[in-house]
Amino acid sequence: MSVLDEGASALEIAGAVAARRGSARAVVAAALDRIAKRDPTLNCFTTLLGDRALAEAERIDRVIAGGGDAGPLAGVPFAVKNLFDVAGVTTLAGSRIYRDNPPAGRDATAVAALRRAGAVLVGCANMDEFAFGFTTENTHYGPTRNPHDPTRIAGGSSGGSAAAVAAGLVALSLGSDTNGSIRVPAALCGVFGLKPTYGRVSRAGVVLFAGSLDHVGPFARSVRDLAVAFDAMQGPDPLDPVCAERPAEPCAATLERGIAGLRIGIAGDHFGELADPDALQALERAARALGASRRVVFPEANRARSAAMLITSSEGAQAHLDNLRRRAADFDPRTRDRFRAGALIPASHYLHAQRFRAWFKARVREIFREVDVVLTPTTPFPAPKIGAPATTRVADVEVPMRGHLGVFTQPWSFIGLPALSAPIADPGALPLGVQLVAAPFMEESLFRVAARLEQDGVVAAPVASARP
Amino acid sequence: MSESDVEQCAALVGLPIEPESRAAVAEILTGLLTAARLLMEFPLPGDVEPAPIFRP
Numbered sequence: 001m002s003v004l005d006e007g008a009s010a011l012e013i014a015g016a017v018a019a020r021r022g023s024a025r026a027v028v029a030a031a032l033d034r035i036a037k038r039d040p041t042l043n044c045f046t047t048l049l050g051d052r053a054l055a056e057a058e059r060i061d062r063v064i065a066g067g068g069d070a071g072p073l074a075g076v077p078f079a080v081k082n083l084f085d086v087a088g089v090t091t092l093a094g095s096r097i098y099r100d101n102p103p104a105g106r107d108a109t110a111v112a113a114l115r116r117a118g119a120v121l122v123g124c125a126n127m128d129e130f131a132f133g134f135t136t137e138n139t140h141y142g143p144t145r146n147p148h149d150p151t152r153i154a155g156g157s158s159g160g161s162a163a164a165v166a167a168g169l170v171a172l173s174l175g176s177d178t179n180g181s182i183r184v185p186a187a188l189c190g191v192f193g194l195k196p197t198y199g200r201v202s203r204a205g206v207v208l209f210a211g212s213l214d215h216v217g218p219f220a221r222s223v224r225d226l227a228v229a230f231d232a233m234q235g236p237d238p239l240d241p242v243c244a245e246r247p248a249e250p251c252a253a254t255l256e257r258g259i260a261g262l263r264i265g266i267a268g269d270h271f272g273e274l275a276d277p278d279a280l281q282a283l284e285r286a287a288r289a290l291g292a293s294r295r296v297v298f299p300e301a302n303r304a305r306s307a308a309m310l311i312t313s314s315e316g317a318q319a320h321l322d323n324l325r326r327r328a329a330d331f332d333p334r335t336r337d338r339f340r341a342g343a344l345i346p347a348s349h350y351l352h353a354q355r356f357r358a359w360f361k362a363r364v365r366e367i368f369r370e371v372d373v374v375l376t377p378t379t380p381f382p383a384p385k386i387g388a389p390a391t392t393r394v395a396d397v398e399v400p401m402r403g404h405l406g407v408f409t410q411p412w413s414f415i416g417l418p419a420l421s422a423p424i425a426d427p428g429a430l431p432l433g434v435q436l437v438a439a440p441f442m443e444e445s446l447f448r449v450a451a452r453l454e455q456d457g458v459v460a461a462p463v464a465s466a467r468p
Numbered sequence: 469m470s471e472s473d474v475e476q477c478a479a480l481v482g483l484p485i486e487p488e489s490r491a492a493v494a495e496i497l498t499g500l501l502t503a504a505r506l507l508m509e510f511p512l513p514g515d516v517e518p519a520p521i522f523r524p
Binding site: 199212242300302303306307309310313321324325328336337338340341342343344345346349351352353354355356357358359361 | 474477478481482483484485486489492493496497500501503504506507508510512513516517518519520521
């Protein structure tokens with residue numbers, strides 16, 4: 001495969017650019033061409049940085065021509081959700097209100113880390129306003145369309161980032177995840193997405209949604225690309241007050257270690273209910289391939305989800321209270337009243353949710369002494385249609401179409417556990433993901449299991465071509 | 469949760485909500501309070517402290 005092709009992996013590109021078998025400039029120009037052709041339909045990008053990206057690619061080519069090392073991601077085109085600060089660009093966070101803000105003075109820490117690794121930022125990606133949603137049906141900037149079926153949502157809130165990778169417009173992207181906003185679009189678009197442990201990757205220079213729950217992480221089309229991107233970003237950062245001081249623990253070098261010694265379970269009860277049969281079958285397929293049969297029950301997962309919703313709504317509303325008072329009409333109608341309702345939650349409920357969080361974390365920690373990786377479906381069903389009705393029926397129960405997308409992701413982000421969504425290989429069907437969850441800072445275990453599934457052909461992220 | 473409840477709660481936090489939006493906010497808040505009820509009825513031990521991370 002040529003590194004100019006849409007399906008070239010980040011590491012194939014970086015290897016070819018470093019060996020001067022291809023130029024970063026040609027790779028980036030090819031990515032910009034693909035964006036020009038497909039993005040008018042998909043609407044992944046809200047800002048394109050074409051000239052800047054080409055200039056950056058030329059700089060990388062010069063470094064390599066001079067015998068220098070341009071980094072492990074040399075010349076790899078990437079995109080970021082438009083809530084990451086990018087020097088010289090106004091950070092929109094999916095809103096109309098922030099359009100009036102001055103451009104960011106510096107890159108977010110995670111963006112700077114990928115650029116230091118040689119990756120080339122080509123643009124900023126669409127999202128739900130202020131990250132409050134699972135669909136990227138943004139009223140201001142239009143919906144991002146699923147590359148597998150443009151009549152369907154890409155998922156959200158990091159929908160533009162996931163769809164851009166799924167469509168082969170870029171090899172890597174960054175998103176944020178408060179309740180599932182990396183894992184849900186990764187599953188619905190058929191790509192890999194990692195929500196690292198809370199505090200593992202710096203959020204400095206990122207517009208927060210609900211600070212006590214916010215994470216950032218990468219999307220990619222291969223496990224190795226995902227690991228290399230994660231490794232480039234993980235580690236302490238004094239600019240983010242919740243970033244862990246624990247040194248980075250690189251994962252890419254551990255992928256060959258296999259799964260020997262890892263105890264793998266299947267999350268039961270809550271995680272096996274209120275899902276379409278296809279989603280449960282996808283999970284079983286992954287479990288069979290891994291030889292996993294042990295059911296693990298996490299108590300009160302549904303209450304954990306309720307508590308996550310209360311904390312999210314309260315903290316999100318607090319973050320935007322001033323604009324809710326002064327500029328309510330400028331909010332997306334899809335988020336405005338949800339933020340307002342969040343502002344009216346009693347403090348006693350919020351604090352009870354935060355206390356429940358400590359309780360749930362302690363229970364789950366005990367369970368992870370007996371198991372290393374737990375499998376769940378990522379979402380309960382594949383991507384709904386854009387503009388779908390507010391509710392749907394799952395297992396004969398009426399559930400909110402959009403909110404229910406996070407039913408299996410929210411309990412884990414609630415307590416900051418690392419979770420990776422891997423796309424089940426099933427050509428012809430709409431994408432579905434299997435979610436792998438581990439104890440805090442055990443991303444390595446997630447990558448080893450995902451690598452095995454990928455090696456066995458159980459998960460795969462080929463470039464999406466729209467079905468008829 | 470009625471529209472007038474929303475009006476009164478919003479006044480407490482100084483958040484103006486135009487009359488035509490109050491029903492929608494009331495519906496969403498009702499859902500959140502239902503979730504809260506599920507949570508509040510769970511008997512947490514008295515020594516459980518809230519979870520936010522704060523580092524001085």
